[in-house]
Amino acid sequence: MSIIEDRTPLPMADHVRGKRSAVTCQFKCANACVGPECNSSSNPHFRDIASAALSRRAMLGLGAAAAFSATVAALGGSSAPVSSPVAAGSGGAGAAFAKPKALGPLAFEPIAPVARTVDAFTVPTGYRWEPMIRWGDPLFAKTPTFDFSAQTPEAQAQQFGYNCDYLDIIADTNRRTGVLVCNHEYVNPNIMFAPTTDAAELQRRGEIYKMAQGFTVVEIERSRSDVRWSYVVGGRRNRRLTVESAFAMTGPAAGSDLLKTAADNTGRKVKGTLGNCAGGTTPWGTVLSGEENFNGYFAWAADTPAQKRYQSSATTTTSTGWSSYDARFDAHDPDYVNEPNRFGWIVEIDPQDPKSTPRKHTAMGRMKHEGANVIVAEDGHVVAYMGDDERNDYLYKFVSKGTFDPRPGNGARKKNMSLLEEGDLFVARFSGNSPAGQITGTGALPADGLFDGLGEWVALTRNGESAVPGMSIDEVLIYTRLAADAVGATKMDRPEDVEPNPATGKVYVALTNNSQRGSASALDEANPVTGNRYGHVIELTETSGQTGTTFGWSILLLCGDPATFGNAYFAGFPADLVSPISCPDNLAFDSAGNLWISTDGAPSTIGYNDGLFLVPLEGAERGRVQQFLAVPRDAETCGPVIHDQEGLVFVAVQHPGEDGAVGAQTSLFPDYGSSAPGDVPNAPRPSVVQVSKI
DSSP, rough: OOOTTTTOOOOTTOOOSSSHHHHHHHHHHTTTTTTTTTTOOOOOHHHHHHHTTTOOHHTTOOOSHHHHHHHHHHOOOOOOOOOOOOTTTTOOOGGGGGOOOOGGGGOOOOOOOBBBTTTOBBOTTTTTEEEEEOOOOOOOTTTTOTTTTTTTTHTTTTOOSSSSSEEEEETTTTEEEEEEEEEEOOOHHHHSSSSOOOHHHHHHHHHHHHHHSEEEEEEOOOOTTOOOOOOOOOOOOOEOOOTEEEEEEEEETTTTTGGGGGBBSSSSSSEEEOOOOEEEEOOTSOEEEEEOOGGGGGOOOOOOHHTTTTTTOSSSTTOOOOGGGGGGBEEEEGGGTTTTOSSOOOOEOOOTTSSSSOOEEEEGOOOOBBOOOEEEEETTTEEEEBBBBBBEOOEEEEEEEEEEOOOOOHHHHHTTTTTTGEEEEEEEEEEEEEEEEGBBBOOOTTTSOOOEEEEEEEEEEEEEEEEEOOHHHHHHHHHHHHHHTTTTTOOOEEEEEEEOOOOOEEEEEEEEOOBTTTTBOOOOOTBBBBBBBSSSEEEEEEEOOOTSEEEEEEEEEBBBBBTTTTTTTTTTSOOOOOOOOOOEEEEETTTTOEEEESSSSSSHHHBBBOOOEOOOSGGGGGTTEEEEEEOTOOOEEEEEEEEEETEEEEEEEEEEEOOTTTHHHHHOOOTTTTSTTOTTSOOOOOOOEEEEEO
């Protein structure tokens, strides 16, 4: 039974401050903060690990691993534009929102912060917004019309999914057609359905939840006279991938005994994808997605160190209810004890070929991936940066074995599509250059005026082999967190999106927050704030080339509202001239190399709705945070796409009104009472929004 549907109190209700975190904790990350800390390592130095000669079985808690593995192996229509109740922001509210120097074609007057109780999508003066595609919108010619009160699994499988997150708008060479690609991370049962305790109805809803997650690929088009896009019902490339779709495993761990189940004795074929959060688009035109909070979909035994490192405590139920009727989601079952190991990967899909089989790349490691973003290095190898989105987990880098072929044509593209199947995996170790006594936990800068230092990328795999003593290659890749623990990686404040700047090659790391910093994890110069509620952004420079193993780093932003957090830091820019910002999540860049940040958690930390912010990185405006838009009540800003040369910005609006309930909704986004065909006026719908100049 879904915890929300029978209205049992939420486990995080007494542990959070703010308007919606308990609901997010339940459905998005399975109350990760309630249980014991997943990362209980003390992160000893690598030389200490080597000298200790760790026992593989002791570390992984596998016991008779070989015998167990042998046993498992033997088992066999476009939405109409809608105007926001607040269509333009109220910028110009004093010096803090004075119009900054124009920065490229998307010059705007920053909006004032929007109070967390406001149910409006807010944009600057001179801009307009409209939903591009919404939960339940049809994808195919024969797709049933969305009926909020009578949804079915069959209909949802042909409609735009729920809780859109990573987003890209990929134009064809003619610039008039293209595809929209979007992840669907999780569902919010409390605002999708009225409460019930009927077992058959809960199972039916569970099947809808399976169909509401995964991916959507949908064709888009525009006229010669308008830069704005609309989506195409029945487009040739339209596609849904769900929890029931077929995926293939690639890389060194594919076929491992640790990936085999009763339903797949090869360890190479996986049904479905889960927890798809951020992602990235590759230079060869495929889309990557990180499987993040996959653990929350399984009932777990959590009786070995390896299992506990991904799910800190045992569970017998899940919010989707799947484990009660679908054996593969019950990891207590010996036939499916390895099923969780088949999730937590980077997934690659080809949006141009609706018949292609998406792949999960084991060479890139298994963790709670926020996403992966690829850049072509100086020597032609491709480098992917990744964050493991849990408090006190790590930052990773993958370097391909092969090199990128820039030539046009399908031959080169086919070669490039194999680049993420083989390569070396690294984890980051940070060191600061200030005395420990100057890192006070308050956010006060050390004597040299910067939180900065050096770092190294420590190898977990090399040339297809394990670089971690005592662990095999498949163990390193399947239990990547344990491998990173062993080499002394630096615990970070929830590393989420990690993006290389295409204009400079510098890498930016969004660290959303960490309430346990200073208690469960020690302070350090890269994570310098005790109980870090507001998060920070690190700027990283590879000092030995993009594929090298050394880097320099500094903190670009210590987030927060300067009015209440006096040590908020904005790359040295005057704090009284910035927009307040909290909980950085997803990152993007415009054509001039400016950083754009979307947030997740501002309402519960600084009291404002989440939004999208511009941050210049060069010159006199460096560090000047400027708010471009705000999403509605209870919503999170996801998947920013910045097409500034066309005057377009796109965001995915996730879980609007998540703190409400059917019959008592707290948001009516995006239809706001409209009775136009296809609208659902009295319920919130996660949507992709297109913002354009008027």
